[in-house]
Amino acid sequence: MEIKVLHQVMEWNEDVSAGVRDTLRQHKVCLINVMGSPGAGKTSLLTALIERLRAEFAIGVIEGDITGQIDAEKIAALGIPAVQLNTDGACHIEAMSIQHILPQFELDKLDVLFVENIGNLVCPAEFDIGENFRLTVLSIPEGDDKVAKYPLMFTDTDCLALTKCDMLPYFDFDLARVAADYRGVNPEGPLFQLSARTGAGLDELTAHLAGRIRAALG
Amino acid sequence: MEIKVLHQVMEWNEDVSAGVRDTLRQHKVCLINVMGSPGAGKTSLLTALIERLRAEFAIGVIEGDITGQIDAEKIAALGIPAVQLNTDGACHIEAMSIQHILPQFELDKLDVLFVENIGNLVCPAEFDIGENFRLTVLSIPEGDDKVAKYPLMFTDTDCLALTKCDMLPYFDFDLARVAADYRGVNPEGPLFQLSARTGAGLDELTAHLAGRIRAALG
Numbered sequence: 001m002e003i004k005v006l007h008q009v010m011e012w013n014e015d016v017s018a019g020v021r022d023t024l025r026q027h028k029v030c031l032i033n034v035m036g037s038p039g040a041g042k043t044s045l046l047t048a049l050i051e052r053l054r055a056e057f058a059i060g061v062i063e064g065d066i067t068g069q070i071d072a073e074k075i076a077a078l079g080i081p082a083v084q085l086n087t088d089g090a091c092h093i094e095a096m097s098i099q100h101i102l103p104q105f106e107l108d109k110l111d112v113l114f115v116e117n118i119g120n121l122v123c124p125a126e127f128d129i130g131e132n133f134r135l136t137v138l139s140i141p142e143g144d145d146k147v148a149k150y151p152l153m154f155t156d157t158d159c160l161a162l163t164k165c166d167m168l169p170y171f172d173f174d175l176a177r178v179a180a181d182y183r184g185v186n187p188e189g190p191l192f193q194l195s196a197r198t199g200a201g202l203d204e205l206t207a208h209l210a211g212r213i214r215a216a217l218g
Numbered sequence: 219m220e221i222k223v224l225h226q227v228m229e230w231n232e233d234v235s236a237g238v239r240d241t242l243r244q245h246k247v248c249l250i251n252v253m254g255s256p257g258a259g260k261t262s263l264l265t266a267l268i269e270r271l272r273a274e275f276a277i278g279v280i281e282g283d284i285t286g287q288i289d290a291e292k293i294a295a296l297g298i299p300a301v302q303l304n305t306d307g308a309c310h311i312e313a314m315s316i317q318h319i320l321p322q323f324e325l326d327k328l329d330v331l332f333v334e335n336i337g338n339l340v341c342p343a344e345f346d347i348g349e350n351f352r353l354t355v356l357s358i359p360e361g362d363d364k365v366a367k368y369p370l371m372f373t374d375t376d377c378l379a380l381t382k383c384d385m386l387p388y389f390d391f392d393l394a395r396v397a398a399d400y401r402g403v404n405p406e407g408p409l410f411q412l413s414a415r416t417g418a419g420l421d422e423l424t425a426h427l428a429g430r431i432r433a434a435l436g
Binding site: 038039065066067090118120122123126142143146148149150151164167 | 255256257283284285286288307309336337338339340341344357359360361363364366367368369370382385388
């Protein structure tokens with residue numbers, strides 16, 4: 001019963017995500033779907049990336065959260081247009097929510113729209129929200145078994161960022177295991193090791209994303 | 219549309235969870251639902267609690283995961299009856315799965331059945347699986363804004379364990395903020411600070427759980 005229901009929701013979501021993609025193509029905006037567990041460091045990474053990308057691209061952010069606007073306030077403090085999307089309990093963002101929220105932005109003035117998805121290593125990966133590409137975030141303290149245990153999030157993504165790498169000395173985290181598991185489910189996907197706190201690895205990820213954005217904007 | 223669907227699933231779940239609760243009462247088994255984010259340290263905590271509780275109680279474990287049996291193997295290595303429950307993509311455990319899996323255990327020989335839920339700070343809190351009580355796990359590296367951002371998981375729980383507290387020196391984590399947010403949504407809920415690695419705080423949580431288990435078993 002539940003599987004049938006999910007299937008219906010996802011078919012419906014597919015139609016809407018195609019509409020979102022059309023709208024963004026018309027306005028030449030590249031949408032990046034950022035996903036990962038609660039506390040993986042998505043907002044800190046986003047803040048660091050915005051600082052490095054904003055000279056070249058006009059950026060907007062949709063901050064997804066169950067409730068509250070803690071993260072949207074952090075982004076708005078950077079002088080970046082930010083809209084908080086509260087799912088009121090739902091564990092992921094669907095394309096319908098993005099469709100509703102797009103008119104809040106002056107799309108013709110944007111190049112990039114980041115969506116920070118709900119902190120969740122499972123459900124968000126199932127829903128196409130009309131993104132050009134996906135960035136999955138995994139933090140060192142979460143442990144090196146996460147690719148094996150939550151494969152979809154690492155299979156259906158365009159890029160994996162390992163965050164909080166400055167914490168590697170304090171955790172039993174086998175980088176080779178994660179890299180091997182990731183190659184197993186996503187042979188073409190690039191992997192970046194970084195720390196938003198120290199800045200290590202951020203230039204490499206920024207360069208990669210800038211290339212992807214330029215390609216998407218044509 | 220989606221909300222209606224969820225409501226149906228949850229009403230159906232309620233009937234089944236009452237059945238699970240009846241079965242466990244007949245066999246005098248106390249079910250504890252352990253929930254938290256991916257990588258919060260649920261399995262490590264469970265391992266540490268089993269070591270401390272097994273002298274008094276006969277323990278079994280249901281390990282919930284999307285896929286694989288990494289965690290069930292860790293528990294079985296302790297000589298504890300463990301069954302792996304794979305949800306094949308689903309982001310939480312429902313009572314129906316527990317009902318199906320109970321015959322795998324010799325219930326008359328058990329006092330306590332731990333269920334380690336899927337690593338997810340959102341959805342599991344919505345589903346009563348027939349538990350006697352709930353233990354929510356939040357790790358220091360996840361950050362001190364999690365109670366505010368994912369309130370249901372902290373509201374609908376009987377106990378909060380802050381794990382990886384040996385990492386407090388390395389993270390900007392405001393314990394007072396978490397304690398205040400938790401009191402705000404769950405004024406009666408006890409809070410324990412611990413580290414499965416160093417053993418700090420485990421005796422206090424063990425004593426609390428033992429008291430709850432004795433009360434549940436009558």
